[in-house]
Amino acid sequence: MNTVVDAVRNSSLIREHQHIVIGLSGGPDSMCLFSVLKNLSAELDLKLYPVHVNHKIRPGEAEADQAFVERLCRESGLDCYSVEFDCRAAAEARGETTEETGRWMRYEAFRARAEALCEQGVDRKDIAVALAHNADDQAETIMFRLMRGTGVGGLSGMAAEREDEAGFRIIRPLLEIPKSRILEYCREHDLQPRTDRTNASTEYARNRIRLELMPALRQYNPHIREAILRLGRSAAETRDYLDTMAAAYMKEGMERRGETGLCFRKDLAELHPALRKHIIGKALGTLGLFQDMTSAHYSGIEAILRSGSPSASADLPHGYRACMEYGRLVLRAPSRAAEAEPAHVRLALTVLPAEEADFPPGAAVFDADALEDAYGSDFVTKITLRTRGSGDFLGIRGGRKKIQDLFVDEKIPKEKRDRIPLVAIGREVLFIPRGDCGPSRPRYSANYALSPDTKRVITVEIIGIV
Ligand SMILES: Nc1ncnc2c1ncn2[C@@H]1O[C@H](COP(=O)(O)OP(=O)(O)OP(=O)(O)O)[C@@H](O)[C@H]1O
Structure with a gap:
């Protein structure tokens, strides 16, 4: 009995007759996922489309990884879609970290492969993009967000399944499976995954969490990973509940005001603060401000709601402003003149x-x-x-x-x-x-x-x- 294959089969993430684009780095996680999906492909009639991204960060090694993945795909009778790009130069040009640039570049590559399938006539809803994040990655993600500052949404961690902006399902079939079990699977199946030297470097925040913080926390609680994952699941339930309530409120209790922004019903101030903040967060999301909101911005909105004063106002990102109009909270877009000026x-x-x-x-x-x-x-x-x-x-x-x-x-x-x-x-x-x-x-x-x-x-x- 193979527990990893069974866990993936039973996860309900893999549907019959699906076309699955898989991110295949050549490391243990994605090698394990690739092997599991190949194992299930006859039974569930799956079609696999491996994608490899060469970030050009480790000269020599990166090319060897790419050659390894391409050979593996050939041997499996599959085409490998390889993308090469200079991640460091792109990150510098965009003022991002190489981790950030690498991530969106990978997602672009996965999406490009999925779009190509659509062009060949595959229905968008029959395509999934599979990533090999595991349970340890999930716990580290939650800790990372906790330290950066987050709310109930961030504490929920990565979703096992979500739809991206292009309408493709992003699935993480190994999300419940610990890294140790994945390594065992690789050994049992003689997969001989590649090792990425940068995983051992403490230059990256994510690696420091894995290599320093998590071992330190294990000294307080040997089962810390499970404790964090439970917190994540509980936060996800709370978030789902708040999402449902917020969606219902926003249908009735919020109006778009042409180009000027959003206006809420008067009873917003009387809602439970947890729901109110969630609704405001969602509303800010519809204005594209959510990413740049800080806790000071939220406090500003809460303060003007509490005061109810028509003369109170609070600055929001991108020139937006929160103010009270006839007892209603309004999130106002910047004036046209301000928009015509430089963004700052x-x-x-x-x-x-x-x-x-x-x-x-x-x-x-x-x-x-x-x-x-x-x-x-x-x-x-x-x-x-x-x-x-x-x-x-x-x-x-x-x-x-x-x-x-x-x-x-x-x-x-x-x-x-x-x-x-x-x-x-x-x-x-x-x-x-x-x-x-x-x-x-x-x-x-x-x-x-x-x-x-x-x-x-x-x-x-x-x-x-x-
Ligand atoms: N070079 C690569 N080529 C193809 N797919 C990759 C590559 N690197 C990572 N992936 C895919 O993305 C998954 C996640 O990898 P990793 O944790 O490095 O990425 P991330 O998107 O930065 O994740 P996080 O959300 O944890 O920051 C891997 O399991 C694999 O499926």
Whole structure:
């Protein structure tokens, strides 16, 4: 009785008549998976398509690995799809680690092979991409995420099965199987896998977890791997439950607001915090912000929800802002002008009691209550960063000045006028920073200037303007 083959057969990940693209590095895990799938292929009518990626990181050895895998495939009567690329150069060019570049490059190669099958007429849903991650990899992944900082989703570890963006199933049939069992299988079947020297290098964070942290933790609990995997399974259940609840809420309780972002129902603040945070996380995912969110961003959103104040707002990644509009949380997209500016230019607004306000250099400050009187309690949400428009004016002592006239007086060339960032509320300009193409000195609206009676101050900062 072969426990590894049985475990894979019983895992429900391998379906009959499937076309399986397999990532075959030549190491013990993928050699074991390849052997197991070959064993099952007649019984389950599987078609296998091995893919090997040569990352060119270990000159000589990498070529030997590639030749080994290609020979093995030939001997098995299968074509090997080999991809060679200079991982180190690509990582440098992209400012990534070689691990990151290697990972997405591999996924690209697997997907390219799967797409080629589709072009040959294979139905997309009959194709799976099989990776050979094992139970030890899973425990290390959970520890890695735990240390980096994560939530219930990250603690769940890698999914045994998921669909990628192109609609292919990614499966990990060995995910429940310990490394020791895989090595045993390789010995029993005389597979003679290749060894990757870089696996022993503590230069890589993942290797340090495997070689240093896990052995240290085993001294506290010899069954630490199982304990971590149980935590992962339990987190996955909690995540699945929250996913279901969040999906139901988002159908009814959240609206897309054209290009301006997302708006939630008023009852969001009353939900259990665990569900609320999950919903907000999912919503941020739909805006493409999830990856760049930090715990400070989440705390900012929670704080404005708690305050309920229309003047409260919190910065989010990529120039998005969270604010309250009529008791509803709104995640607002950056204004068009801000989008037209380099990506790092964004508006930061802070409302604080006068005695707590600070005055960062280059920022503008106004009397928040005076603005509220003029534009209503949700005045903060109306403030935008944009370029000029017709009818724009700046409040000056004793009247108003057209922005058009101001630019003429300043002798700003016509071709530059549409590139000057302005902070405005409606047609009224509050602040024009000094800048390369802007006026020689900053301009501030005189209508909301601070006075000895100012109780609340709004600080307006354009981050990223030099
Ligand atoms: N050079 C390679 N060529 C083809 N497939 C590979 C190669 N390296 C890894 N794989 C496949 O990817 C699986 C995972 O490998 P590895 O743990 O090195 O990658 P990873 O994607 O960086 O994983 P992690 O998610 O743990 O960071 C392997 O089991 C194998 O199936």
